[in-house]
Amino acid sequence: METIRIRNNVTTYMEELKQWAEHSKEKCLEEMTEFFRVRVDGYEDHMSVWQEAYEYLAKIVPKDAKTMLDIGCGTGLELDEILKNVPNVNVTGIDLSETMLKRLKEKHPEKNVKVRKGDYFKEDFGKECFDVAVSFETLHHFTAEKKEILFRKLYNSLKKGGVYIEADYLACCEEEEQLLFSVCAEKRRMEKIAEDVFVHFDTPLTPEHEIACMKNAGFLDVKFDACINGASVIIARK
Numbered sequence: 001m002e003t004i005r006i007r008n009n010v011t012t013y014m015e016e017l018k019q020w021a022e023h024s025k026e027k028c029l030e031e032m033t034e035f036f037r038v039r040v041d042g043y044e045d046h047m048s049v050w051q052e053a054y055e056y057l058a059k060i061v062p063k064d065a066k067t068m069l070d071i072g073c074g075t076g077l078e079l080d081e082i083l084k085n086v087p088n089v090n091v092t093g094i095d096l097s098e099t100m101l102k103r104l105k106e107k108h109p110e111k112n113v114k115v116r117k118g119d120y121f122k123e124d125f126g127k128e129c130f131d132v133a134v135s136f137e138t139l140h141h142f143t144a145e146k147k148e149i150l151f152r153k154l155y156n157s158l159k160k161g162g163v164y165i166e167a168d169y170l171a172c173c174e175e176e177e178q179l180l181f182s183v184c185a186e187k188r189r190m191e192k193i194a195e196d197v198f199v200h201f202d203t204p205l206t207p208e209h210e211i212a213c214m215k216n217a218g219f220l221d222v223k224f225d226a227c228i229n230g231a232s233v234i235i236a237r238k
């Protein structure tokens, strides 16, 4: 398979990333739910860098979708755009953070948006019940092993012909993937944080690795679609 290029200046980027890793050695890891709880007020402004990617994602969601699953929906920035294009879709949004889900519910009281507070690795998504599943900037903290299990659940939850659309931060090369996983593992070791505690530290996979996880999970038709301001869009069809 040809390498998927998501960054032009890989050499400079990797030099800067290594410097950043060195300088942030002393910085403690933050637990995932707490990370978002304390930042919820400035969160949507912070994420506005991805406005173009939210709009792009919304255009890919099939207009005739009746049911949609959004994992790691947060305050629902992608849903704000999707609901403009597909206003009657029944959405199930899953997120760890009660604070983020509360904001989402306040924004769309009149829409068919059901929220579930929970861990998407543990939540039951059901069988063949969604036309579309989406995730936006939520999966870049997890290992390939965990993702593969999650993608299998997503695959099973989609109806025949359904589609999973992911937009996320991916690593530009294997060196980036390996560097960030090893920095995170070292921090966990130093701070004595167990593997099963979710921390907000970026450990993206390369596009090839992410796609392989989706294919191993059962998706046969998986396409790298675009990279918009750092959000890589992958479309996986059942």
Ligand SMILES: C[S@@+](CC[C@H](N)C(=O)[O-])C[C@H]1O[C@@H](n2cnc3c(N)ncnc32)[C@H](O)[C@@H]1O
Binding pocket: 032, 033, 036, 047, 071, 072, 073, 074, 075, 076, 077, 078, 094, 095, 096, 097, 100, 118, 119, 120, 121, 135, 136, 137, 138, 198
């Ligand atoms: C950067 S935010 C993105 C939120 C939303 N998709 C958006 O783009 O605005 C990541 C979200 O993923 C959620 N999250 C992270 N790990 C999760 C897990 N294991 N189960 C459910 N939600 C999770 C966080 O609580 C957070 O709300």
